Amino acid sequence: MNDSVKKRNMKVYIGKIKVMVFERGVCMTECDILIKGEKVEPVKEFVYLGSLFAYDGKHNTDIERRVNGALLAIMNSKSDSREARLAVHNGVLNPIYMYGSESWMWQKKHESGINAVAMPPLRSVWCLIKINIKTVMLESGMA
Structure with missing residues (x-):
């Protein structure tokens, strides 16, 4: 050192x-x-x-607490365009999910937890109740 x-x-x-x-x-x-x-x-x-x-x-990752904190209002807003909310998701939410991940002991179980946190904002962006996770992840650039 x-x-x-x-x-x-x-x-x-x-x-x-x-x-x-x-x-x-x-x-x-x-x-x-x-x-x-x-x-x-x-x-x-x-x-x-x-x-x-x-x-x-x-x-204790606290991913859900960090993500849902300030961005919940933006992602649930119907006055913002879908493109704007998707840009917020890709530009803000994705980095928050992964911030500090270089120090995590990454395990397969973390992937499902991050996907579980990532999907509700994408559902609100795409205005869908039932969703094909792979399709949305491909279209939003997460996959």
Whole structure:
């Protein structure tokens, strides 16, 4: 890490950096990481973008809460055009679904959860009650 920090001409504040080892099982692996000779503090859990991550790999994604917060009024509005609401979905909702996903331990079960959260706004955009999920995902650019 020291080399990559120097190469990018960055400063690192050791007091703000924490480290977590993700693993399966009940015991926590001891891990000593040194930056400029100082030990980085290990933690058992942390909150990142409203999601709780724990050392055993379990986390609380809160995807539905983030997505439905501010955009519910826009997506349910009938005064906005379908194209405008679809643009909001593709430009705002999709990035919110995936924000922070680079730190998730992605599993197949997450895909169905994200699809479950993604479909209600698409249903309101397309004004459909029963919907062919694959058709809507293809037409909206999600697939």
